[in-house]
Amino acid sequence: MGEVRSGSGEAPELDAVVVGAGFAGLYQLHLLRRLGFATRLFEACEDVGGTWYRNRYPGARCDIESTAYSYSFSPELDQEWEWSERYAAQPEILRYLRHVADRFDLRRDITLNTRVDRAVYDEVRHVWTLALSGGETVTARFVVLATGCTSAVKEVDIPGVGRFGGRILHTADWPRDEPDLSGQRVAVLGTGCSGVQAVPELAARAGSLTVLQRTPVYALPAHNRPLSAAEAAATKADYPRYRRAQRASRGGTLFTPPTRSALSVEAAERTATYEEGWRSGVLSGLLRTYTDLLSDEAANETVASFVRGKIRDTVADPEAAEALSPRTFPFGTKRPCLESGYYAAFNEPHVSLVDLRRTPLVEVTAGGVRTTEREYPVDTLVLATGFDALTGSQTAMDIRGRGGVTLREKWSDGAANHLGLVASGFPNLFTVLGPLSPSVLSNAVTAAEQHVEWIADCLVHLRRHALTEIDATPQAEREWCAHVAELAGRTLYPSVESWYTGANVPGKARTFLAYTGGMVEYRARCDAAARDGYAGFALARAAGHAAEPAAGATTAAGATTA
Template sequence: MSRPTISPASDPTVSAARPPAADDRVDAVVVGAGLSGLYQLHRLRELGLTTVVFEAGDDIGGTWYWNRYPGARCDIESMSYSYSFSPELDQEWEWSERYAAQPEILRYIHHVADRFGLREDVALRTRVTRAVYDGADHRWRLSTDTGRTVTARFVIMATGCMSVPKDPGIPGVDSFTGAVHHTARWPREDVSFAGKRVAVIGTGCSGVQAVPVIAGEAASLTVFQRTPAYVLPARNRPLRAAERSALKAGYPEFRRAQRRSRGGTVFAPPTRSALEADETERTAAYEAAWEEGFLNGLVRTYTDILTDEEANATVAEFVRSRIRSVVTDPATAERLSPRTFPFATKRPCLGTGYYETYNLPHVALVDLRATPIERVTPRGIRTSDGEHDLDVIVLATGFDALTGSQLAVDIVGKGGVTLRERWAEGPRNHLGLVSAGFPNLFTVLGPLSPSVLTNITVSIEQQVEWITDCIGHLLRNGLTEIDATPSAEADWGTHVAELAARTLYPAVDSWYTGANVPGKPRVFLAYAGGLDRYREECDTAARDGYTGFTLSSPGAFPLSEERE
């Protein structure tokens, strides 16, 4: 896979972070320098706040820095999956493909950072390990793995909803004498599979994207699958110049429509039940959506795909029929056909040539439900059916989603209570933004917000802008602290659970419910009411004086004096 050229300004060997005040006191700390963290930095600067961004990686980019595996690409169209806050940025950046690949998205993020001069406030190769709220000073004290400590009035966790790789839980991995790579921690240097015997463990979105690319190079490829995914065709292609120009001309209204939409993408909503249509009509609708190549195209055909099991079964069988039409071996086609969960209750995948790959003579599929992995050996992978000799193992085993990146930091709030203790039975917060007992600690794309059920660039801008407006409100009114009330937090958790219960999501073991991580509380982790409804909930709370929150000025001085 080609790599983006790193310009001198983005050379990861140089940390250009501007030091904060001499005593390491700043107004705000942002944790993470991906799409969320960079936009949050931009907006906090507009408030005049001294801000430092801590980034564990060698460079900015977040998800698009870490996930550089072969075939990595966005599953939302490029011209939708981008910032909307700057009309000038919209017009000057040229996307090359319908669905941008990782190197191009990373170049875009570098361009944004350079255009808005964001790098100087980013401290690279610095992981926040602990954040402790000081009840006497009403500030947060953050410790890092470099030994640097910083105190700040505000902390924004922009650590991403899919950024902590899940332990594959396979014994013996360290004993393997070949190479082991995780899709979420891919090496910066090119990895060659030429002439090698390769295994991919996992068939979620990263595995689906990597498999066809690796198969095109490897001498042999064995895919170890526990649960087959619903894989939809991306229909990716280069964007024509005239097409880009037309889209750019319509950007102002399109961006407004994105913000008003349910999921951050613009489409005509369905108007009827799948069960109201006969089989011929349904099949035609599904065929049209299949050919369009949209992640949620099939979900958008009818109103009840995600709420009615019988309606869902019609589209699930349609996808299985398409798998059978592509995969020539009937037994392999059946193993690739999902039958244990409704369509789209686990995130569907967009793929290019995924099912076709299994027609190649050097590609094999191992069904781990029939022949589970016993361990990794020095020579390869041993299942209950025998040993597979290998040169390379690729782990595409997923993430500790939504809560993992926050709980990876030892966060200690009021009264010495840790966030891990507060979330022992599942995440608790108000509006997905602030947890009670952790004042001035905000989260972008965290649990109990729409996040992963939406085009996250639109969700990022909505949440960052709400957080920024909230901090601005505090400053204008001589206030220094905001905290969620326990009652509002409880009500929000109940509301999120009730919305999820109206769908087919909660009954399925998935990373949406935390079921992929042993011991993780079983809770549906996202707000399923739509980004449009969520935006109104947030706007109403702010408009009504931040209902559900306690705003105070506990004996502290304004930030403007603090910085003098």
């Protein structure tokens, strides 16, 4: 166990505050309460759901199969909930999260419509003081930021957008009352995953649709479909085995790992393998075919060329097909998308593509958007322009750690923490699915459960030993950052400007923000640190703080079932 320091001061009002009511925050609240910690959760939106509350744009759905993209902590929950589709749409996922909040009686400790504007750490008392948007101030020993990987909307940096005379909609803040787009001239700016999902739906509703594309994206067919009663029954019967395997997997989904290089087989065999991956309707169906697709440019080009061929097969206009075909970055180094009619939409006579690489966007005008070539009249402008991913939801708050240093200042040269969990100088502040953890390179629900349970066990350990503070040591933080960078450097990821590296946000430091070593290795390292008395962390005790009797279960494992 690390060296124990002593401070002094009175106890806080709460043991823990959780920020955010998505998958991670709801489970964190549930588990800490069952372990006997006085906990409150604050959520900025009008209801629970996190990203699945705000992202209600047409076509929004999960790109991981519903039976996998769901909680594993409660066998009873697995048996009582039935998913209607292979890939659930936003309304169904939101219903699921609302059901979880009600089933486990979480709402009594959730305060909605409330942001955490400021959090200041008291180094003597080992307490966080949080200023809330409603004017309330609360104190808590521990704070868990369950604010999401992709929840901080990137600021719009388009000249003239403020003078647009029509309606502006953002995919990440879609109106609850669905806007009527019939007969409207609609333009979509952005062709990441949100744009890819929205375009077919918008094409079906609008009088005309103009897609303004800055960078083309690799999109794979989802082959989404309803789930039969027989499939649901089989899934429920297999859930106990599946959930164990899921938690022990590399990315939170199950597949047979590849064993060969893409360059070690004949072209015909490789194409046949890619065809099988394409037909699977799985986001990683192509990436999991060969060992070197994310580490060797020549190997990657074989799969990139295959996808471009599929785009040409689908899009009738050769010029549009070429514009939709990525050629400036390797396949998979930006998050691929699952599509349901995206490429086919460009065969519709009322849908047009504007290649902003060829004719750059100049400005938004009062009546539309203008490129270097012409002005396009628009009634409704849809922004699918992305997020300040992985760090933005945390740096958006005024978080002040030791010496009054803000988290924004600490991360000005790039995110830094130990194990993706605690940033040195910000004691008792934990992050779920934050930077330098598997997060966006994994099934987010499975990754969140691992984080939540590790944090809960850590708090139990501190309580059992009458400790009031845990902080990452600077050396452990440096070593973890170096380890994450070294692993990423073995891949093609860092060579590409993407939201994985923060390159989509002007002024943001460029570092690869996710752990590429997989969840198995990551979980092992987190478990080893805990087993070794939280190696890499400094533990401390405030003066006068006495041991408290443990309430309820003494580990997360003893408190995970309903």
